[in-house]
Amino acid sequence: MNLHDGALLGAADGGASCYSATVNDWVCWDYVVDRHSEIVDATEQHVYITLVAVALGFAIALPLALVARRFVRSEGGILGFTTIIYTIPSLAMFSLLVDWTGLSARTVIIGLALYCLTVLVRNILAGLRAVPDEVRESAIGLGYGRTKLLFKIELPLALPVIMAGLRVATVSTVALTTVGVIVDAGGLGRLLRNGIDTDFKAQIFTATLLCVLLAIVFDLILVGVQRLLTPWTRA
Structure with missing residues (x-):
C-alpha cells in the first residue's frame, strides 16, 4: 500500500489539507495534531x-578506564576491545544480542551502551591523566586514600573532559537509537521507517526534527550540569 492509497487516505477524510491523498507536504502541523x-x-x-x-555505558566505562x-x-587491550565493538554494524550487533534479549528495548539499550x-x-x-x-x-600528603583521592580530587578535576565524552556519546546515541527499529524498539525510528515506506513526508520530517531537537536538548542539559558541577571553570 502506498502513500496515496493507504497511509494518508484516512487523514484526507478528516480534512487535513497538508497531508492527504493528493497533498503530501513536508511540514504539516495537522499531522502532529492528529498523530499526537x-x-x-x-x-x-x-x-x-x-x-x-x-x-x-558510563557505568561500564568508568571501571574499565580505572583498570586501564x-x-x-x-x-591497549581495553581500548582495542571497545574500538572493535564500535566497528560492529548495528544490524549485526542487534542480531547477536536478540537471541538473549529478544525483540525488546533491552536489545537496543545493551547494544548502544556497548557503542558508547x-x-x-x-x-x-x-x-x-x-x-x-x-x-x-x-x-x-593531606592523608587522602586512593578512593577518597579518586572521588574528591581526580574525578572532579577530570569532569570537563569526561563530560565532553559524555556529550558526544549522548548525541550519537540519540541518532543510533533510530536503528533499533529493526528489533521493533527504535523510538522515533519507527516513525521514520513507516514514513519512508509510505513516502509520508510529514512523518519523516517530524521524526527527524524531533531527533535533532532531542540531541540539542540533551547536549544543553549536559552543558548545564557540567557548569553546576565545575564552578571553578567559570572563573
Missing part, C-alpha cells in the same frame, strides 16, 4: 532508550 499520541509515545521510548543506554589506568599493560564505550573509556582515561601530579601529591 503516537508521536509522544515514540519520543518517550526514544528518550528512555537513550538515557538508559548512556547511563549503562591502574594496570598500564591492560590499556569507545568514547567514554578514552575520555575518562584522558581526564584522569590530565590531573596534575602535584595536585595528587598534595592530596596524598
